[in-house]
Amino acid sequence: MRREILILVIALAMVFALGCIDLGEEKKTLRIGYQPSTHQIAEMVAMENGWWLEDLRPFGIEEVVDFEFPSGPPEMQAMLAGELDIAYVGTAPPITAIGQGLEAKIVAAVQKNGSNLVIRPDVDYTGPQSLRGLKIATFPPSSIQDTVLKKWLKDNGVEPEEVDIKSMGPGDAITAISAGRVDGVFLPHPSPTIIEMEGNGRSVVASGEMWPNHACCCLVISDRLMEEEPKLTEQIIKTHIKATEYINEHPDKAAEAYSRKTGQNLEMVKQSIKDWDGAWISDPNVMIPSTLEYAAVDFGLGYTDRVLTKEDLFNTTFYETVTA
Numbered sequence: 001m002r003r004e005i006l007i008l009v010i011a012l013a014m015v016f017a018l019g020c021i022d023l024g025e026e027k028k029t030l031r032i033g034y035q036p037s038t039h040q041i042a043e044m045v046a047m048e049n050g051w052w053l054e055d056l057r058p059f060g061i062e063e064v065v066d067f068e069f070p071s072g073p074p075e076m077q078a079m080l081a082g083e084l085d086i087a088y089v090g091t092a093p094p095i096t097a098i099g100q101g102l103e104a105k106i107v108a109a110v111q112k113n114g115s116n117l118v119i120r121p122d123v124d125y126t127g128p129q130s131l132r133g134l135k136i137a138t139f140p141p142s143s144i145q146d147t148v149l150k151k152w153l154k155d156n157g158v159e160p161e162e163v164d165i166k167s168m169g170p171g172d173a174i175t176a177i178s179a180g181r182v183d184g185v186f187l188p189h190p191s192p193t194i195i196e197m198e199g200n201g202r203s204v205v206a207s208g209e210m211w212p213n214h215a216c217c218c219l220v221i222s223d224r225l226m227e228e229e230p231k232l233t234e235q236i237i238k239t240h241i242k243a244t245e246y247i248n249e250h251p252d253k254a255a256e257a258y259s260r261k262t263g264q265n266l267e268m269v270k271q272s273i274k275d276w277d278g279a280w281i282s283d284p285n286v287m288i289p290s291t292l293e294y295a296a297v298d299f300g301l302g303y304t305d306r307v308l309t310k311e312d313l314f315n316t317t318f319y320e321t322v323t324a
Contacts, residue, residue, distance in 0.1 A: 114278025
């Protein structure tokens with residue numbers, strides 16, 4: 001009797017296991033990280049227009065969810081923790097994260113330039129030397145903004161330690177300059193335009209003047225996803241390219257998608273797109289030279305223990321395949 005019961009239990013367990021396999025267990029979900037900046041508007045256009053799910057469903061994806069981060073470093077920490085499959089992020093934060101063991105690569109460009117140094121109206125700005133002793137808010141260490149700002153200061157004979165650099169997300173930085181708690185901010189768009197339109201500051205230098213044609217945001221995909229789902233990876237890049245082309249062809253519609261997604265004022269967003277010195281791009285090869293410069297700067301700043309290489313940071317084969 002006991003033997004029969006044991007056989008029945010084993011049989012039921014096998015049926016249950018086979019049933020789970022046949023049912024596919026859990027539904028497949030793609031998890032995307034992004035930041036509330038017009039730099040990464042391609043992610044939002046694809047999400048708001050339903051392209052992510054529509055384009056990826058044939059590859060077994062049943063749900064696409066995205067997660068907002070205030071800046072790149074915490075976004076990369078989430079990816080290190082296995083909480084994201086892909087990320088729209090500045091090209092500098094992945095350098096530090098990959099140096100810390102993140103198994104992921106930059107597979108496409110998102111945009112270049114596009115940040116501004118904004119100074120309070122009552123602060124006398126005459127150049128980088130006049131920032132000595134001032135409080136300037138920007139994104140955390142190893143972010144694009146942190147890296148560009150510190151390199152620019154050093155290039156102009158100012159040690160970063162001579163400026164009181166405060167690490168903040170965009171919302172906190174806008175609040176801080178509006179309340180007079182900092183003398184200036186260095187932020188990606190649309191934050192500079194928002195501050196100017198609210199009368200709380202003036203843009204004095206664009207990031208493209210600090211570092212001409214510097215790489216900014218990129219698309220990062222985990223090594224595991226690329227290895228296990230190469231065709232899905234190709235489609236992710238195709239959808240990103242489609243969204244990038246849409247933004248460049250329909251900037252006002254892209255601004256509307258961004259405004260819906262973030263709740264930010266539409267007219268401010270449209271003005272920001274007119275003001276900025278950035279450009280939306282998708283070819284990762286354009287970003288390689290300045291990204292490798294970031295890697296050297298990050299090593300010099302102590303963010304990594306070695307200078308990471310192109311092979312460490314990039315996988316351009318998927319982009320080249322889908323654009324061949």
